[in-house]
Amino acid sequence: MAASGRPVTVHDLQTCKREGRRFAVVTAYDYTTARILDAAGIPVLLVGDSLGMLMLGYSSTLPVSMEEMLHHARAVARGAPARLLVGDMPFDAYHASDAEAVHNAAAFLKAGMNAVKVEGGGRVVGLVAHLVERGIPVMGHLGLTPQFVNSFGGMRVQGRSGDDRRRILDDALALQEAGAFSLVLEGVPRDLGAEVTAALRIPTVGIGAGPDCDAQVLVVHDLLGLTQDPMPKFVRAYGNLGAQAVDALAAFAADVADGSFPDDAHSYH
Numbered sequence: 001m002a003a004s005g006r007p008v009t010v011h012d013l014q015t016c017k018r019e020g021r022r023f024a025v026v027t028a029y030d031y032t033t034a035r036i037l038d039a040a041g042i043p044v045l046l047v048g049d050s051l052g053m054l055m056l057g058y059s060s061t062l063p064v065s066m067e068e069m070l071h072h073a074r075a076v077a078r079g080a081p082a083r084l085l086v087g088d089m090p091f092d093a094y095h096a097s098d099a100e101a102v103h104n105a106a107a108f109l110k111a112g113m114n115a116v117k118v119e120g121g122g123r124v125v126g127l128v129a130h131l132v133e134r135g136i137p138v139m140g141h142l143g144l145t146p147q148f149v150n151s152f153g154g155m156r157v158q159g160r161s162g163d164d165r166r167r168i169l170d171d172a173l174a175l176q177e178a179g180a181f182s183l184v185l186e187g188v189p190r191d192l193g194a195e196v197t198a199a200l201r202i203p204t205v206g207i208g209a210g211p212d213c214d215a216q217v218l219v220v221h222d223l224l225g226l227t228q229d230p231m232p233k234f235v236r237a238y239g240n241l242g243a244q245a246v247d248a249l250a251a252f253a254a255d256v257a258d259g260s261f262p263d264d265a266h267s268y269h
Contacts, residue, residue, distance in 0.1 A: 001043040008043045008084040010115060010137050010181040017203040017214050025205050025217035029055050029072045033220055034079025044205075045080055046117065046217060047073045049088040049147075054221050061146050064090040066104055070111045077112025086139050087113035091147045094118055098130050105136045117184065119145035121171025125178045132179030140175040142168050142196075143209065144187025157208075159188040165195075172196045184217065185209040187234075208234035 001016065001023060002008045016023050025044040028034045029051040037045055051072055052058040073087045087108035094101035105116045115137035118124055128138045143158045159168045169192075172183055182203045185193050190210030197204040197213050206213030218235060221227045225240040255261035 002082075005082075007082045007114075010084065013044070013084070013182055013203050013215075014201075017201070023203075023215045025215055026223065027051075027217070027219045027221075028076045028080070029220075031075040031079040034076040034083075037220070038080035038083055042083065044084045044086065044215070044217075045076060046086045047076050047088060047113065048117075048219070049090050050219055054219070054227070062091050066090060066093050066107065069093075070107060073108060073111040073113050081112070084115070085113045086115045086117050087111070088117045089119075094124075094127060098127055101127055102131060102134055102136070105131050105138075106134075109136060115139055115181065117141055119147045121167070121174060125171070125174045128175055128180050129178040138178075138180050139182045139184060139205075140172070140180040141184040141186065142171055142175070142188075143185050146186075157187050157189070159192045165192055168192065169196055169199060172200060176200050176202050182215075185213060208232065 001012050013023065023043050025046055026037055026042045027048040027050060028037055028045040029047060034045060047069065049061040049064045049069065051068070052061045052064040055072065056064070056068065058064065069087060069090050073085075077085055089101070089104060089108075093104040108116050116131070117139040118128065119141040121140075121142060124140075128140065131138050144156065159165050168188065172185075175183060180202060182205055183196075183200065184205045184207065185196060186206075187208045188210075190212065193204070193206055193209035194212035203214035205215040205217050207217045222231060222235045223238050224242075225237040226242045226245075228242065231237065252261065
């Protein structure tokens, strides 16, 4: 996406939007995965609060703290410093006050992130403008926003009614005007994803929002087949690394048990 040796920037994403070039976004939570994504040429890495379930074993994203997010953000920044890195603001990091939100967002930039992501419309629109004015790039997130799961009554597709569609479109336009550089659309009907994408100057990043968005994001564990849980409809696994890892570890354990590892070739003399 960017010229050789130059870091990917928010302006590169907006250039992709203008030129009709789609791009990929993948979550990352650690140094090794970030290096792999960098080698694969993934331009945008999202340190998502989904690390709560995938790395820390929580039942949802809600318990994730700023301390935990920053720990993983620093690791990803060390692994892929030339990619556009986005830190996910956790649930309690931007609802108390704008001052606290600025402090927490700035902490992400100090940890090596290039931008932050916030969920929702409404009053978050004013916060986005507040952050952007202070030099903190912001990615919005509308539709199925996991931090609002209790309000939604579960992980349900959003934007199916006329009122919800209008609200999502209005919020998308408001976030754009507030200065958001891009917008995640999650769990909405395909035609709504297409409508919002066509209405915006900034790129949309779809996840369960159909193929008409400007970019697509997937959780790296889902994409590589590392999870045991049933996959949502919108996920395509591009590998089966989980099963391969189990086979490899079982083979190692068997070789240790029968004495065939380590052998002479794997010993010092």
